[in-house]
Amino acid sequence: MINKSEILELLEKSLQGKLSQEEEKHLDYLLLKDGDVHEIPFEDEAEREEIEHRLLQKIHQSKNKNKIRVIKKYLVAATISTFALATGIHYYFSSKQPLEISKNSRVEKKSDINLDQPVLTLSDGTKVNLNQTNSGVLTTQENVEIIGNEGLLSYSKNSADHIVRSQTVYNTLKTPNGVQYHLALSDGTRVWLNGNSEIKFPVLFNGEERVVELSGEAYFEVAKTNKPFKVSTDNTVIQVLGTHFNVKAYKDDTNVKTTLLEGSVKVASLGKEKILRPGQEAVCSGSDILIHQVDVELAVGWRNGLFTFNNEPLEQVMKQISRWYNMEVIYSGVKPQILFTGIIPIRDNIQKALMPVGEAASLSFDIKVNKIIVTKNND
Known part of the structure; x- marks a missing residue:
């Protein structure tokens, strides 16, 4: 059993700058023990909140x-040390379930759609409510099964389907404020969509490139194929082959931020292009593309509830x-x-x-x- 009193004492010593190298290693071990930092035996939710509040107070x-x-x-x-400590405290106290992640899914009539929940719009205009009690196969389009299951919407392509299609069929996933959702595209690409965001994507990727349209914020883990993958926002296009990156492009923001975690990406905006390397962020504002080094873990902190x-x-x-x-x-x-x-x-x-x-x-x-x-x- 994890000794929570020992962890709290070490965290407080860390805040005071009195932690030895041996104690710091031991704290890391305790926080990551058995690969799961969530199973801390608090008496109840009130105790957890009180201890978290006290530690965060000490930080500030x-x-x-x-x-x-x-x-x-x-x-x-x-x-910087407080950044790391606060992140550790968050992992230490957070529950196993992602924040506000939807549990299950089912197809709804348009009049039944709850605007406080993620909504999938099919190519024919049908709305799919992604926060209800049913799960499993929602529908099939282009011989692709659309499956909802505990906060994940996945597109499963029939491997036996070799039909070449002349038209591309699109779906749109939209999240309300305060809700995130996870999407697995038919090519194997994974997308984590932040709150108040919208992504339009093909059910199947036809043609010579894979293109999705984004408004809001999303984290991408792009599956490697011989077709370029592009994320299009209002004035910016991010192009990759296979990589991990974050795009922040809310309509009420004055710029578009692209943060690269792994691989390389090309950012194009209003006739200008720049190549990003891991650990870099491109800020597109007007006709300018500014690149600087960032802490990439902070850029994608929203995925961990931060x-x-x-x-x-x-x-x-x-x-x-x-x-x-x-x-x-x-x-x-x-x-x-x-x-x-x-x-x-x-x-x-x-x-x-x-x-x-x-x-x-x-x-x-x-x-x-x-x-x-x-x-x-x-x-």
Whole structure:
């Protein structure tokens, strides 16, 4: 049995910078023991929340508050070591089930579709509700079985089908705010779709290339074939053969971000092209493509139930949080010009999610119906 008291003591020593190399190795071992860091024997959910809250409080209390007061325009809310620690704490406390991942699926009449759940639109306009009690084969198109099962939508091609089709049949998967979904395309490519996102894709990939259209955010693990795989957004096209990468292209953002974890990709935008290497991120804004090194684990933190920020303006931080909870942000008075770096576990309670932002940036949040009113506290 995992000794939770020992883990908590080591985590607190790590926060204080008093962890020896031997203790650090032992902490890593405990957190990854038996390959499963989730089976921690808490008495109940209240105990788990209380311990997690206490540890996260310590993270945010450990920041250099004097530096924040002196450099009022900027805010450093977490060090690299705190990033790693916060991620470890998240894995340590999170449940085995992905956040808000749908359980099962069934075909629905259009009038029965719940807009708070993922929805698949077939080529004939039929809506498929992906958060109901039925699972298994939903329907068949182009001799491809469309299967729903516990948060995964998969397209299983009949290997005996060698018919060459003149037309490409498309489906569209859309997720609402606060819901993620996993998609397996007919070529073997895996896609993780973040909340408030939409992807249009062929049931079968015909022709000389594989093309999908994305609005929102998705993580791709592209199956290797001799056909290029392309992700198309409003003004940007990402082209690969087989690789792992993340694309963030929400319509209300001013730029498109492509982060490469493995392999290589070509990013094209408004006549310009750049090649990405692992650990790099391309930011497409207007006619410019800027490339810089990033911590790729932070870029895909949303897959592990984390809001992650690296030197992000407060406005972008609030946009990301409010988008997940489907709320509008209103600033009372002058909008604070500060930068935020840190990790926040995605929670079912928006007030808990906002707590570390408020503490680090000296802000107050008034939660109204579908609105977050942000006020800067007097120092």
